[in-house]
Amino acid sequence: MKYRGAQVLIECLQEEQVETIFGYPGGAVIDIYDTLYDADIQHILTRHEQGAIHAADGYARASGRPGVVLATSGPGATNLITGLATAYSDSVPLVVFTGQVPRALLGRDAFQEADMVGITIPVTKHNYMVTELKELPSVIKEAFHIASSGRPGPVLIDLPKNIWQEEIEFSYPKAVHLPGYKPTLMGHHKQIKLAAKAIIEAKQPVIFAGGGVTHGQGEEELRGLAEKQQIPVCTSLMGVSAFPLRHPLALGMLGMHGTSYANTAVTECDLLITVGARFSDRVTGKIERFAPKAQIIHIDIDPAEIGKNIRVDIPIVGDVKNILAMLLSELDLPKYRLITDKSPWQEKITGWKKLFPLQYEKEGTLKPQHVIEEISRITGGEAIVTTEVGQHQMWAAQYYGCKHPRSFLTSGGLGTMGFGFPAAIGAQLAQPERTVFCIAGDGSFQMNIQELGTIMTYDLPIKIALLNNNALGMVRQWQEIIYQERYSHTIWEKAPDFIKIADAYHIKGIRVEEPGAVSGAIEEAIAHPGSVFMEFVVAQEENVFPMVLPGKPIEEMLLSEVKTI
Amino acid sequence: MRHTLAVLVENKPGVLARIAGLFNRRHFNIQSLSVGETEKPEISRMTIVVEGDDATIEQVKKQLNKLINVLKVTDLTWEETVERELVLIKVQADPTQRAEIMQIATTFRGNVVDVGQRSLTIEITGDSGKTSALEELLRPFGIVELMRTGQITMARGPKALIKQIEQDEKAASC
Numbered sequence: 001m002k003y004r005g006a007q008v009l010i011e012c013l014q015e016e017q018v019e020t021i022f023g024y025p026g027g028a029v030i031d032i033y034d035t036l037y038d039a040d041i042q043h044i045l046t047r048h049e050q051g052a053i054h055a056a057d058g059y060a061r062a063s064g065r066p067g068v069v070l071a072t073s074g075p076g077a078t079n080l081i082t083g084l085a086t087a088y089s090d091s092v093p094l095v096v097f098t099g100q101v102p103r104a105l106l107g108r109d110a111f112q113e114a115d116m117v118g119i120t121i122p123v124t125k126h127n128y129m130v131t132e133l134k135e136l137p138s139v140i141k142e143a144f145h146i147a148s149s150g151r152p153g154p155v156l157i158d159l160p161k162n163i164w165q166e167e168i169e170f171s172y173p174k175a176v177h178l179p180g181y182k183p184t185l186m187g188h189h190k191q192i193k194l195a196a197k198a199i200i201e202a203k204q205p206v207i208f209a210g211g212g213v214t215h216g217q218g219e220e221e222l223r224g225l226a227e228k229q230q231i232p233v234c235t236s237l238m239g240v241s242a243f244p245l246r247h248p249l250a251l252g253m254l255g256m257h258g259t260s261y262a263n264t265a266v267t268e269c270d271l272l273i274t275v276g277a278r279f280s281d282r283v284t285g286k287i288e289r290f291a292p293k294a295q296i297i298h299i300d301i302d303p304a305e306i307g308k309n310i311r312v313d314i315p316i317v318g319d320v321k322n323i324l325a326m327l328l329s330e331l332d333l334p335k336y337r338l339i340t341d342k343s344p345w346q347e348k349i350t351g352w353k354k355l356f357p358l359q360y361e362k363e364g365t366l367k368p369q370h371v372i373e374e375i376s377r378i379t380g381g382e383a384i385v386t387t388e389v390g391q392h393q394m395w396a397a398q399y400y401g402c403k404h405p406r407s408f409l410t411s412g413g414l415g416t417m418g419f420g421f422p423a424a425i426g427a428q429l430a431q432p433e434r435t436v437f438c439i440a441g442d443g444s445f446q447m448n449i450q451e452l453g454t455i456m457t458y459d460l461p462i463k464i465a466l467l468n469n470n471a472l473g474m475v476r477q478w479q480e481i482i483y484q485e486r487y488s489h490t491i492w493e494k495a496p497d498f499i500k501i502a503d504a505y506h507i508k509g510i511r512v513e514e515p516g517a518v519s520g521a522i523e524e525a526i527a528h529p530g531s532v533f534m535e536f537v538v539a540q541e542e543n544v545f546p547m548v549l550p551g552k553p554i555e556e557m558l559l560s561e562v563k564t565i
Numbered sequence: 566m567r568h569t570l571a572v573l574v575e576n577k578p579g580v581l582a583r584i585a586g587l588f589n590r591r592h593f594n595i596q597s598l599s600v601g602e603t604e605k606p607e608i609s610r611m612t613i614v615v616e617g618d619d620a621t622i623e624q625v626k627k628q629l630n631k632l633i634n635v636l637k638v639t640d641l642t643w644e645e646t647v648e649r650e651l652v653l654i655k656v657q658a659d660p661t662q663r664a665e666i667m668q669i670a671t672t673f674r675g676n677v678v679d680v681g682q683r684s685l686t687i688e689i690t691g692d693s694g695k696t697s698a699l700e701e702l703l704r705p706f707g708i709v710e711l712m713r714t715g716q717i718t719m720a721r722g723p724k725a726l727i728k729q730i731e732q733d734e735k736a737a738s739c
Contacts, residue, residue, distance in 0.1 A: 122586060126633045145631060179575075179730065180574075303627050303630070307623060
C-alpha cells in the first residue's frame with residue numbers, strides 16, 4: 001500500500017504498539033503534526049520539550065515500554081539533551097524523533113538547524129538521520145529494538161523535512177539486521193556454578209541490587225535468591241524499587257546517603273552479589289576501601305560494566321532474569337544443600353540496625369522526613385513516587401517504603417533537577433489506576449514548573465508534595481559541612497507563593513506548616529479526584545544523614561550533626 | 566603499553582565521529598588511527614594504536630564493541646603481523662646535498678617522489694621503528710614537512726577478520 005510522508009511514521013508507531021507520545025510542535029515537524037491531527041495516537045502536549053522527554057522517560061520507567069518523544073529542529077531538539085542524558089545514564093528506553101531542516105539546507109546553518117546526530121552521540125545508545133522516506137520503517141524498527149533490548153537506552157532519529165514530500169510502498173519489516181549488535185542474554189554456565197559455590201560457602205554475604213534488576217524484570221528471582229539463601233539486600237538509588245524496603249532482609253540504600261547498616265554490612269561482607277548495578281562513585285565512596293573483604297560477583301547485561309569501576313571475581317554477563325533463574329535452579333541441586341550457618345551474620349546486621357537506625361529529631365518544627373514517612377504510611381507504599389534531585393530525593397529513598405517494582409522513579413545517574421515532575425506525568429499516563437506522588441524540592445520544582453499547565457490540560461490527578469525549605473538544600477548542606485557555612489547562592493532571597501501558582505492552574509493547593517497537619521493534608525490529597533499541590537514548609541537546616549563525605553570510604557559516615565562512626 | 570586494534574565497522578556516515586568521540590569522551594589515549602574500505606565496500610577497517618594499562622585496554626575494546634556500527638574488535642598486539650605506515654618527508658636539499666640524501670633514502674628503501682630546486686620529497690613505508698630512524702637521519706638537513714598515514718596492521722597467515730564475522734553470524738543463525 002502506498003503511503004505519503006508522515007503517514008509512514010504514524011503507521012510505524014502503530015506497528016510498535018505506541019499509544020502515547022510526548023511532544024511539542026514546530027516548523028520542521030509541522031507535517032507530522034498535520035498527520036497527528038486525525039491519527040489514532042494520544043499526543044501529550046507539554047509546555048517545554050524538556051518536560052516532554054522527562055515525561056516520556058517517566059512513562060518508560062513506570063511501564064517498561066519505550067517512551068516516545070517528538071520535537072522540532074534546532075532549539076526544540078536541543079532542549080531534549082538533558083532528557084537524553086538523563087535516560088542514557090539510567091538506561092531508560094526512549095525513541096526520540098527530531099525534526100530537521102530539509103536535506104538541501106543541511107550544513108548551511110539554516111534557520112533552526114542543529115546537528116542533532118553529532119550533538120547526541122555521547123548521550124544516546126544510537127542515533128540516526130533518515131534522508132529518504134523509504135529508510136524510515138527499517139530505522140524505526142531498529143530504533144525500538146535497540147532502545148528496549150540489551151542494556152536499554154535512548155535512540156534518536158533525526159528527520160529532515162523533505163522526506164515528508166515523498167511517497168513509498170509501505171511495509172513494516174518483520175526483523176532487524178544489526179550485525180554489530182547482539183546483546184548477551186544467557187549467563188555462562190561455568191560462571192553460574194562458580195557463583196553458586198561462592199554463595200553456599202559465604203558466611204557473610206550481601207546482595208547489592210541496582211536498576212538493572214528492574215530493566216531486566218528480575219525482581220521476583222532476586223527476592224527468591226534472597227529469601228532462599230537468607231541473604232540481606234541493599235540497593236543503589238536506581239534499585240530502590242527492585243526490592244521492598246519493608247522486607248525483613250532489606251538493608252535499604254547503599255552509598256553516600258545509604259543506611260549505616262547497609263554501608264557497614266557491605267564493608268564487612270565476604271561475598272557481594274551485585275545484580276544490575278554499576279558501582280557508581282556515589283555507591284562506592286573511596287573505591288580502594290569498598291567491600292575490602294569481599295569476593296565480588298557482578299551480574300550485568302553490559303560487558304563494559306564488568307571491571308569498569310571495580311575489580312570483579314566472578315563476572316556473569318547476561319540478562320539478570322535469566323541468570324538469577326539459572327542461579328536459583330543451580331542452587332536447588334543436592335550438592336549445594338550444605339548451607340553455611342548464616343545466623344551469626346544476621347544477628348550482626350540486626351544489631352547494626354538497632355544501634356544506628358535511620359533517624360531524625362522528631363520534636364519541634366516540621367521535618368521533611370516526617371512528611372515522607374507519612375506518605376509512606378498512608379499510601380502503604382502502594383503509590384508510584386517520582387522525585388526531583390537533592391535532599392528530598394535522598395529522604396524519599398530512605399523513608400518511602402516502596403513496595404512494587406517501577407514505583408520509585410528518580411534521576412539517579414545524571415541527577416537531573418526538573419526530572420521528577422514531568423516524569424510523574426508520564427508515570428500517571430502509563431499507570432492511570434495508580435496514585436502518583438511527585439516528591440519535590442522548591443529548587444527542582446521550579447525547573448519545570450511550567451508543566452503544571454500539562455497536568456491541568458489533561459486532568460492528571462498527580463499529588464505533588466513540595467518540601468519547601470526555601471533553599472537548594474543539598475548544596476546548602478555541603479556548604480554547611482564542607483564549606484564553613486558559606487551559603488553561596490543556595491538560600492532564596494525571595495520565593496513565589498506556590499499555592500497561588502497552583503491556583504492559577506486550577507490545581508487545589510494545601511499549605512502545611514505544622515507536623516500535626518501532615519497526615520490530614522495527605523489524606524485529603526488522596527481523596528481529591530484531581531491533582532493536588534501540597535506545600536510542606538519544612539526546616540531549612542535539616543540535613544541528610546548518614547552522609548559519607550566525598551572521597552571517604554563508605555564505612556566512615558556522619559550519622560547526625562554530632563555523631564560520627 | 567601500546568596496543569594495536571583492528572576494528573571492523575560498517576561503512577556508514579558518521580562512524581569515524583562515533584569512534585573518535587568515544588576515545589575523547591572516555592579519555593583513552595589514541596596514538597594513531599587509520600581507516601579505509603576493505604574488500605567488502607560495506608565494511609571499513611580501522612587500525613587503532615592505543616596506549617594504556619590492561620584495564621584501560623579492556624575498557625577500550627568493550628566500549629568499542631558497544632557501538633552499534635562496530636562489527637568486530639581484534640587485538641593484534643600479540644599476533645604475528647605485518648605492520649606498515651607510509652611517511653612522506655620533504656627535506657631541505659640544495660644540489661650539493663641531493664646525492665647524500667638520496668643515498669640515505671635508498672638505504673631505507675625509500676623512494677624520491679619529488680625533486681625541487683631546494684628540496685627533496687621522500688616516500689618510505691615500514692613499521693614505525695624504520696620510519697623514525699630515517700626521520701632522525703634526515704633531521705640535520707632540515708625537515709620542511711613530514712606526514713604519516715598512521716599505522717595499518719594485518720595478521721600474518723591465512724586468517725581473515727571479515728570471514729570470522731560471517732562465520733559468527735552463521736553460527737548465531739543456526
